[in-house]
Amino acid sequence: MSQGSVDAAHTRMSVPTGSLKQRVLRAGGWTAGGFAISQTLRIVSTLIMTRLLAPEMFGLMSIAVMVNVITALLTDLGITQNIVQSRRGEDPTFLNTAWTVQIVRGFIVWGLALVVAIAIYFGGREGLLSPDTVYGNPVLPWVLAVSSFSIVIASFASTNTAIAERHFNQRHLIRIDLTSQIVSLVAMVVLGLWTGSIWSLIAGQLAGGVCGTTLSHLILPGERNRFGWDPKALGEIVAFGKWVFFSSFVGVFALYADRLVLGGLVQASVLGQFAIASTIVGAVQGVFQKLYATVVMPALSETARNDRPRLREVFYRLRVPTDLALLFVAGMLAASGKLVIGILYDHRYGDAGWMLQILALSLVWVRYGASQQLYVALGEPKYVAFLNFARSFAVFAALFVGFRLGGVAGAIWAFSLHQIVNGLMTYYFNASLKLNDFKRELLVLVALPVGYGVGLCINLLRPT
Incomplete structure (x- = not known):
């Protein structure tokens, strides 16, 4: 041509x-x-x-x-x-x-x-x-x-x-x-x-x-x-x-880990309750993952190509608003999950309420999806592959250990918290790229208790 x-x-x-x-x-x-x-x-x-x-x-x-x-x-x-x-x-x-x-x-x-x-x-x-x-x-x-x-x-x-x-x-x-x-x-x-x-x-x-x-x-x-x-x-x-392939290959097991493991450990009715709670959390998660993929990644890619010294500043300008929103929603659902389920579903799905309260904490880790898009924008998908590999191992281990120690509730707690491993790895990778800003990382955490407080206030609306 x-x-x-x-x-x-x-x-x-x-x-x-x-x-x-x-x-x-x-x-x-x-x-x-x-x-x-x-x-x-x-x-x-x-x-x-x-x-x-x-x-x-x-x-x-x-x-x-x-x-x-x-x-x-x-x-x-x-x-x-x-x-x-x-x-x-x-x-x-x-x-x-x-x-x-x-x-x-x-x-x-x-x-x-x-x-x-x-x-x-x-x-x-x-x-x-x-x-x-x-x-x-x-x-x-x-x-x-x-x-x-x-x-x-x-x-x-x-x-x-x-x-x-x-x-x-x-x-x-x-x-x-x-x-x-x-x-x-x-x-x-x-x-x-x-x-x-x-x-x-x-x-x-x-x-x-x-x-x-x-x-x-x-x-x-x-x-x-x-x-x-x-x-x-x-x-x-x-x-x-090749790194995206490896990342997806190992990530697919983490994607279906909860259903694969719990499906072999609990009754269908319990898994159904879990699915209802997961659907609500998944809807929130989907909004932010869509924003990360279609807005954050292109913005970071353009900055990486044309203005690399400003990458950290642009990264946190994009992250702070989404972090605040995610942490706020996580706190609010952690407090008002039972009320949400009670409004949306009949009494047969009551156990999904306390499950939702626990699963809401998994939203805390969704915000690190912005970092995964950052690695792709920099042409370093290998970091995403490492994170998915670690997550696949962590989620299966956490689910089995959590279920053994605390039954269904223990497994759900383990599932909600297993991505702390990914959080620590993300900070390590970002440090190697000189992209961490711990002041901003700490400041956004205030949204979690604020959201929880709002959730408690919402609970007051529950009919007696």
Whole structure:
């Protein structure tokens, strides 16, 4: 490609406007608003589909989603993060190579999912899987095989989605995500009314994927992707991606550790209570993880590329507001968890209240997710891999020891506190990068008792 072509391509890219602070605030607003609408649509979708389909269909779909997530994480190369942080992130040659690798990976993930589906099929056929279990359901292999094709569809998405994140252009990304969700919802409801089968869920998933991928090519500004294979670009993708791959490989076990361990130690009813409490904590955690990935990481990447001496200052300017919010919410839920559960659910879910109070403390460690995005922005994903490896070991050890010493409550306490290991490691890594500011680290902690006090006041609203 000639220099003139490259320059022309770059002029079509979404050029950032405004100061870094203005763009961060604008992107943060779009991200928070989009996340709120997305969650509302998800709740509406669940309320409608649970009235159209039998409960076992959601059980089958949950297994399919879990397999898809695990296989995707086990082959993760961090292509989007690489484009956001790389100095070559807007080079068409680099982008086309990344797009090609992304598609190849999509087919590999689908192939792995098909292998799992075939194994389940023959396991059921040979009587190795009980027909009374989800894994022994004869429909599961077909559900898994078809639903996993959504990964192939997503792999064709334009790399301009990563460019949009790089330039804080969350407006276009949110529009694409919400439109895809609406298309998915409509497809599910229409087919659900017509067939009343699990295939309505899968059709919605595939329809949403096709919509999102298509819109990424039609709406987002930038160079249109074409197949390409540049050895130098591939080398950079692999060099960055190998640590993301290792990080995801070990991190996937930490992601599902609570369900894997507690599922073998407690009754289904207890695990159900835990799942309710985890859902509430997970919703809070999801908001901040989304902000870290779509706002904090691009901001830190731009600063690392263009103004490295200011990186620590920018890092803490981004972190302090989110730290204060997370610690405040953690304290508030730790005090008022029982009231929250009592308002949202009936008396059968009462134990989820005290579980929520304990699990709320796990939000204290979510704030270190900003540091993980910092390492990616600096092109050092190996630090994230080390943290995930330590977390995987710590969470399994903590859960078993906690359960042995204190039963279910002990296991939940252990799960909520196990990431103290990651916190200490984060301070060590940040010290080596000369990015610690212990004064600010200590000052934000005041939000935890303040939130707890507010939670106690909220408890006064409890009807007698």
